[in-house]
Amino acid sequence: NEVEQSPQNLTAQEGEFITINCSYSVGISALHWLQQHPGGGIVSLFMLSSGKKKHGRLIATINIQEKHSSLHITASHPRDSAVYICAVRSSETSGSRLTFGEGTQLTVNP
């Protein structure tokens, strides 16, 4: 697989610090972290091509040389429970297709 995520499933207690990892094997022009709720709709959290981004309690980092990205959630809350998906836009193919990881199912218990 071009995009691998770990772990597949993650259960945490409210307030815990959470890390989800993503490794990819192709050259990329951008990496996306997405959130998917049970209804199916996908919300874009971050788009990264280098460095680090922060939005509220969410932090995303990327290391282009190591082809690795992490999504961190500080002070996790039950409302963070969702599937988190890493997706890359390859620089090796034309067009704007995304290649997705399998997702990480996060459950935060109160």
Added chain:
Amino acid sequence: ETGVTQSPTHLIKTRGQQVTLRCSSQSGHNTVSWYQQALGQGPQFIFQYYREEENGRGNFPPRFSGLQFPNYSSELNVNALELDDSALYLCASSQTGDYGYTFGSGTRLTVV
């Protein structure tokens, strides 16, 4: 600013039938991509449309086809439905030169 709307939200079809799914693109976006997401898996790229032409295709058979209209909305057509076509179908719109995407809520297709 409008988002991406997909219709219908749910659909049940019989094996061998044909189905059409619809997607409106976000205002200002000229590219629409379609993805198939089987239960418990990540989405898989079906194809992409830009300026009313297919501009990239994933590993899907020809019975998966599409259209894009002058207003950049799009349709996904699937002929001769198979049980394995049961999935969530997502569309995403984007603008050429911009790496951001807006996703729809998906159409959940069940083939029985």
